[in-house]
Amino acid sequence: DGRITQVRFFKGSTANGGTHTGSVWSSAGVLLATVSFANETPSGWQSAKLAEPLAVTAGTTYVVSYFAPQGHYASTSNFFADPWTSGDLRAPAANNGRFLYASGGGFPQYSFNATNYFADVAFQPGTTAATISVTNRTPAADAANVSRTAPVSVTFSAPVTTGYAMTLSAGGSNVAGSVALSPDARTLTFTPAATLAASTVHTVDLSGVVSTAGAPLGAQSWSFTTEAPPALTIADRVPVPDATNASRTAPVSVTFSGPVTTGYAMTLSAGGSNVAGSVALSPDARTLTFTPAVTLAASTVHTVNLSGVVSTEGAPLGPQSWSFTTQAPPALTITSRTPVAGATNVSRSNPVTVSFSAPIGSGYAMALNVGATAVAGSVALSTDAKTLTFTPSGLMPASSTITVTLTGVVSSDGAVLSPQTWSFTTEPRPTLTQSLFTGETPAAVSTNTRAIEVGTHFTTSVAGSLTAIRFYKNSLDTGTHTVAVWRPNGTRLARVTVTGESASGWQVMTLPTAIALTAGQTVIVSYTSPTGRVSQTTNYFTSTPYVAGPLTATRSQNARFTFTSAGAFPSSVATGTNYFVDPVFRYLGP
16 A cells, blocks of 8 residues: 655657646556646756645556647657566556547557556555544534525535435425535535525535545535525616606516516506506526606606516515606607708709608698799608608609709608708709620621721711710721721711720721711711721621611611721611621710
8 A cells, every 4th residue: 555646747848838737546447646746957857746645545446548639649659568666666468558649648558569658656565544534524514604596515525435324304305406526526516496485594415425445434414505696676767767767668677686587567558547568587587677658748747557566476566656757758859851942963863852850740741942843753661660761753854953842851750840841953964975886895806808897877866975986996997097086878987997996806996086976977987997808797787677776777878898908988788797897976864
């Protein structure tokens, strides 16, 4: 027999880092002692003294281990190929050395290749009688006014094994609960399943306690008295008694000093009549809330009556009654207008809205006018009855002063809003740009090698300006290109040499002076290709006119071409073919 006083291990290098703990176990895996290492050296043998020497018995097998959180442990394979003896200690060959891979450590139940991981003990031989005693009780024996919810615990002078029994009783009956042993096996804790009875003597009985060293503890018994149940009081009221200007929509609530049972009654009345509403108890059973079904009457005394309230401990609260006065109806105001008064450049399609500080009733009127002319549209009230929206039937007149008139607006509380008028100015008509073949690319390259003028015949349905000409260039269409604009009779309106071309793709040439076109006017845009290898798609135009915005091109007039190296009016028609000469047309939108 003897005592283990220290746990030791050999550190091969600083790679074996982190906080190390040493443990001594029974052969069955019961933790008998544990210690953390401190003040380690970078390498070599490390030692940690147990807080209390562990008594061990001759002929009994124990396991010593240490936890290496970062690995890199020292080892020697086949060290335990034969039993190893050192003084009074003997390490068997079978099932040695031991290991366990686990992030938090644990009983090393596995072994491999008779490896020595250099976990060791400091042993003092000699017989030492094991003893055990109670070092602390919570609550203490004969304690009074003890919490009815706190656990009951007892702490021993040494770790204990399983087989113990710990009960708590009151009035001859056991209290339901659970018993747990602390990780260091020195403290037993009884946790009641429910709050303990108030002002009652409770008795703790303890038996079967044996230390890990085999020392038995005689049966133990002690008692304590729990605290009296607290009186039930009101901790808070909302609104407070005699409050004025109380909200007409907020719920009414009362909070108690402790949880209450069902069986309560809470009413709200005004002028001798109960107010419709619902009562709910909060999840912690401490607050009753009355939620009115409707807005409370303004400037009116309301009375709360409360009865049948009993705490979960059985403490009753006498009938309660208090009153408060609700706020006067608020003045009705406008909180926002869209667009705001005096706004300019306002979108002609956006709705016009006005929001109020409170819900309003029916009977309102909202109108928009340009001078004496009404703007057609519809008026709708939002779901919360706080916003009126005028939605125009179409676009409002451009660059116009629009006057909004609002009458007959009354809040649901009866507050009247005087007639309102404000104005704003709409945006001008937008300037738009349109081409015929935006996003299109040709299907092929012409096999022609003669210089050629190709173009597109189109008509505009609105007045505007031709500002540029686009054409699609393939890599074979080289040389200097010119673009031109023609009347259908062959009169040339403009001709410009193209500059800044890329190797291929859409090329854009801005005209030095934009050409004004009237609604219904037809022109031809063209470009000259000195190589003749123009881009094209045959049968692009069909019997249905090709329309892009206000621009229209027809099959019978497209595409235009003439063979020329100097540039000339493209009078011939390759019916249905598109040579991808495209106008850039600017006009005013609606």
